[in-house]
Amino acid sequence: MKPHHPIPEASLRRLPVYYRSLQEMLTAGAAQAVSCADLARTLGLDPTLVRKDIEMTGIVGRPRVGYPLADLVRWIESFLGWNRLKGAVLVGAGSLGSALLGYDRFRSHGMEIVAAFDTDPGKIGKRNHGRPVQPLSALPDFVRRTQVLIGVIATPGDAAQSVADLMVAGGILAIWNFAPAHLHVPKHVILQNEDLYHSLASLSFKLESRTRRAETPEEREISYAQDN
Amino acid sequence: MKPHHPIPEASLRRLPVYYRSLQEMLTAGAAQAVSCADLARTLGLDPTLVRKDIEMTGIVGRPRVGYPLADLVRWIESFLGWNRLKGAVLVGAGSLGSALLGYDRFRSHGMEIVAAFDTDPGKIGKRNHGRPVQPLSALPDFVRRTQVLIGVIATPGDAAQSVADLMVAGGILAIWNFAPAHLHVPKHVILQNEDLYHSLASLSFKLESRTRRAETPEEREISYAQDN
DNA sequence: TAGATTGTTAATCGATTAACAATC
DNA sequence: TAGATTGTTAATCGATTAACAATC
Numbered sequence: 146m147k148p149h150h151p152i153p154e155a156s157l158r159r160l161p162v163y164y165r166s167l168q169e170m171l172t173a174g175a176a177q178a179v180s181c182a183d184l185a186r187t188l189g190l191d192p193t194l195v196r197k198d199i200e201m202t203g204i205v206g207r208p209r210v211g212y213p214l215a216d217l218v219r220w221i222e223s224f225l226g227w228n229r230l231k232g233a234v235l236v237g238a239g240s241l242g243s244a245l246l247g248y249d250r251f252r253s254h255g256m257e258i259v260a261a262f263d264t265d266p267g268k269i270g271k272r273n274h275g276r277p278v279q280p281l282s283a284l285p286d287f288v289r290r291t292q293v294l295i296g297v298i299a300t301p302g303d304a305a306q307s308v309a310d311l312m313v314a315g316g317i318l319a320i321w322n323f324a325p326a327h328l329h330v331p332k333h334v335i336l337q338n339e340d341l342y343h344s345l346a347s348l349s350f351k352l353e354s355r356t357r358r359a360e361t362p363e364e365r366e367i368s369y370a371q372d373n
Numbered sequence: 374m375k376p377h378h379p380i381p382e383a384s385l386r387r388l389p390v391y392y393r394s395l396q397e398m399l400t401a402g403a404a405q406a407v408s409c410a411d412l413a414r415t416l417g418l419d420p421t422l423v424r425k426d427i428e429m430t431g432i433v434g435r436p437r438v439g440y441p442l443a444d445l446v447r448w449i450e451s452f453l454g455w456n457r458l459k460g461a462v463l464v465g466a467g468s469l470g471s472a473l474l475g476y477d478r479f480r481s482h483g484m485e486i487v488a489a490f491d492t493d494p495g496k497i498g499k500r501n502h503g504r505p506v507q508p509l510s511a512l513p514d515f516v517r518r519t520q521v522l523i524g525v526i527a528t529p530g531d532a533a534q535s536v537a538d539l540m541v542a543g544g545i546l547a548i549w550n551f552a553p554a555h556l557h558v559p560k561h562v563i564l565q566n567e568d569l570y571h572s573l574a575s576l577s578f579k580l581e582s583r584t585r586r587a588e589t590p591e592e593r594e595i596s597y598a599q600d601n
Numbered sequence: 602t603a604g605a606t607t608g609t610t611a612a613t614c615g616a617t618t619a620a621c622a623a624t625c
Numbered sequence: 626t627a628g629a630t631t632g633t634t635a636a637t638c639g640a641t642t643a644a645c646a647a648t649c
Binding site: 424 | 604605606607608609
């Protein structure tokens with residue numbers, strides 16, 4: 146019984162927050178059941194928002210009780226596909242790429258990076274966190290052979306588009322892009338951007354707005370409008 | 374002449390995309406002026422959306438011509454505060470933290486990480502990408518003394534809240550959080566989350582939806598509604 | 602002048618918030 | 626039963642998209 150409505154991106158991004166909080170409650174072993182109100186209180190979020198998000202996953206709760214804690218955790222896990230391991234390839238074995246290769250927590254969240262690729266001859270042939278680093282040219286064939294569906298890009302910005310093209314050519318269906326680049330991919334490919342400069346822009350603008358306001362109180366009324 | 378309306382988060386996050394594209398045009402040296410339609414075309418975005426975003430920054434263009442390319446680049450830079458260098462401290466000199474310390478591009482985007490902190494005795498006292506790694510306990514005093522306003526958290530999730538508390542105590546006004554943790558900070562503190570699991574949830578869910586649809590065509594109509 | 606583009610106002614869309622009915 | 630919580634429907638809010646007027 147899957148939902149018939151589109152799932153809002155914002156809701157999807159909140160589910161991990163609930164998931165983590167619920168897991169903590171579970172290991173703490175305090176309660177058997179949890180209500181949306183409980184969850185909202187511990188997270189400082191709007192109770193109605195939490196209710197809608199949980200409801201969206203399709204789980205059925207009991208009025209006056211809430212949701213069985215363990216069930217809810219597993220339900221969210223399953224809803225997100227975090228209980229079904231999917232392979233991934235990573236391109237760009239630099240410092241960020243290596244950090245990502247070192248995150249073994251990804252495995253318990255549905256993703257396992259099975260191979261790394263790079264163009265640097267100094268890196269090719271060696272191992273990085275246990276994974277062999279192969280030449281980028283070997284990527285499309287590797288993807289086709291192993292049927293891996295996820296591609297992670299951790300290259301410099303100017304290499305990202307060509308890497309994405311290679312991934313798509315190999316049959317990758319989802320790209321997680323950490324490179325500072327605006328990628329063009331076919332419609333059937335899921336693109337998740339993790340461009341740090343998007344966040345840095347937001348942070349920088351807000352910080353400037355607030356510190357400037359403090360300096361020139363006469364502009365206060367205007368600046369208030371810019372608060373998030 | 375600053376805008377009187379609140380600036381949408383989504384618009385702020387699109388500005389770096391325009392900025393980068395405009396910079397490329399500038400170095401390519403092709404055109405003197407650029408229109409929103411041009412920009413929208415090269416980026417594959419809705420022209421009206423681009424217009425609204427650019428307009429929001431307060432720059433004034435010329436009908437039939439567009440915006441002077443060099444002016445627009447500098448305008449966005451200034452709007453985001455990327456031309457005014459702000460100091461930052463980083464906590465957590467692990468693999469991700471080290472990668473962030475190595476990003477010298479941050480400096481040309483308004484942020485310079487001036488010091489790193491950690492609790493690991495094996496890291497304290499050494500240098501990481503030229504920056505001294507200090508004990509975490511030294512953070513509040515350091516922040517007070519140097520008047521740094523930005524704090525970057527790259528610790529494990531369970532340490533993040535206490536680190537955030539230390540930062541706030543020292544006078545940090547903006548926190549860039551890379552740890553997988555839902556942080557509670559006072560209202561006056563800007564919080565920018567870079568939680569990878571938020572993105573991974575979205576990517577994983579969408580990938581599962583699409584691949585499952587392919588397996589069971591009879592559910593196609595339902596699955597379509599879940600497309601982004 | 603004609604026409605493309607900016608600047609601005611209105612309409613649509615979707616997400617969040619609020620209200621209320623159902624239920625254990 | 627009474628009351629808290631789920632489930633569901635309506636209202637609000639904000640962002641995106643569309644329409645149109647102003648201008649060079």
